[in-house]
Amino acid sequence: RNKNNIYEQSFIQKKPIEHRETSTNIKNIIGQLFNTYIIVEGEKKFYLIDQHAAHERILYETYTNQYKQTPASQNLIEPYQLELNTQDMLLINEYIDEINRMGFDVSIFGENTVLIRAVPYFFNRVVEPSVLQVVLDEFKEKEYKGLSPKERFISSMACHTAIKAGELLSVEEIKELVNQLGNLDSPFTCPHGRPTIISMTQYELEKKFKRVQ
Amino acid sequence: RNKNNIYEQSFIQKKPIEHRETSTNIKNIIGQLFNTYIIVEGEKKFYLIDQHAAHERILYETYTNQYKQTPASQNLIEPYQLELNTQDMLLINEYIDEINRMGFDVSIFGENTVLIRAVPYFFNRVVEPSVLQVVLDEFKEKEYKGLSPKERFISSMACHTAIKAGELLSVEEIKELVNQLGNLDSPFTCPHGRPTIISMTQYELEKKFKRVQ
Known part of the structure; x- marks a missing residue:
């Protein structure tokens, strides 16, 4: 079951979470910023993922499912x-x-x-x-x-x-984290309610750079 | 003459441009986003550079200095x-x-x-x-x-x-662009007045992720 399409949802915009099961919108993992945030490129949008909050959410769901797996x-x-x-x-x-x-x-x-x-x-x-x-x-x-x-x-x-903020991650670790997050039912907040993902559209960026009005 | 410290200045915050000649604040080139923006990590701040606007500014200054070099x-x-x-x-x-x-x-x-x-x-x-x-x-x-x-x-x-938006750049090309931009007297806008660099502090990012209040 592929849910990487969660990255289509922007946390900031507080859209309801929907799952479209057919495609992933992650195109590229760009890198790790401040050893704390993972930058991911999507379709006309990019994402910053808080590695600690994201991993916390992943582990929270893993532990909750402890009786299943x-x-x-x-x-x-x-x-x-x-x-x-x-x-x-x-x-x-x-x-x-x-x-x-x-x-x-x-x-x-x-x-x-x-x-x-x-x-x-x-x-x-x-x-x-x-x-x-x-x-x-x-x-x-x-x-x-x-x-x-x-x-x-x-x-x-x-x-x-969970992985701490400030830990340097390998490309493989980043990929695993991003993929696991994409498979969650509630990927957008950590168990304490903090956001795991923020996003900005390419259009918003174009406005900031005055590429568009 | 090292002016990479321009990256200490945030275009968004419209601070006056000052040059501190002693140190660079670029720590890491993270990557290229949408084949259009270069993501650079600095000291407690990160930068997005519009590769076209930045190169336009670099070439504008190069051509203006045509009699010198x-x-x-x-x-x-x-x-x-x-x-x-x-x-x-x-x-x-x-x-x-x-x-x-x-x-x-x-x-x-x-x-x-x-x-x-x-x-x-x-x-x-x-x-x-x-x-x-x-x-x-x-x-x-x-x-x-x-x-x-x-x-x-x-x-x-x-x-x-100038390099166009949407062109995939090599790591070497990105480095050269970032370094050349850092050596300019007026790095913050392209000749048409559009911004070349926008920045966000690590603190602003921490607020977005509710890591701080």
Whole structure:
């Protein structure tokens, strides 16, 4: 199913999202700007994609679909031992299945310790096992109030395992990100509601350069 | 003399042009968009350059400086014979020195004929000898009224020998264009007054993506 045609929609113009299943409008990946935004050329329009927000949205949907498909995972050479306080251990106990379905292999090792044998793996990048502690910490923050526990885990995991702003990406990584984003149902905002894509038409650019009146 | 620091100036913001002679702010050439605009990354800012307008400005200054420096020229394998009407022959007669200093080698061959032995040459591109007829035609247009005859020739030549919008450029050609533009005294508009460079700061982009408030 090809949904790259989402790039036909401009986030700025706040058009409703429609999917036309037949064609892609991405013609060219131009490059990466400030190691943070990906510039994509479309048909009479160009796009700037926030690599972090876009990846966050991709991961959010991947994690949400965890029951349907297993995300990529990589075994650690040495298991990573993480000591947790009682509150975090309770969380782990309750959500261990969800966490493991996100690509971790976490097992309870003692009263206050978990053993991490595998971590999520995306774009040739291995998620640091210590990210689990960050995710547990964020779970308790008020930022996510109103979300279900599962949603909180997913949002926090998506944020902390996504490509960061300021990371230099290879051409292959850029292509993968752009393609994955094109396959989403809700590609235009990250889970926090920030835009992932902004666009400008060739016509708008022509006006700026006074090529047209 | 390094003036690449012009890219520190934003055309859109209409700041006065200042030259700081010590450093360049171009960090990266990102690529070419719609085969028409060059995307350049600077320090906390990015630039879109209209390749035609920019080249027009470069050539305009080159032709204006014709008495100081000879522009690149290439001999034709076969001399090109151009038949002209009486009015055009009078123009040629009057401005043959100026035309030849722009990179042509034009000589009068008969009552209504000139022989073109060499043409201007830029960016590995040879100017078509027939451009001389276009330039002569435009000389008589009212578009340029208010300009001196020399100015009219120069403006028309710059317009008709510049890289066009829609031309795919090589990385080397892009670099040369960007560097040459950076060395000009008036890089921000083409001879017709259209902008050559527009810019956006990283901060403005961050606002669009709601990375900052």
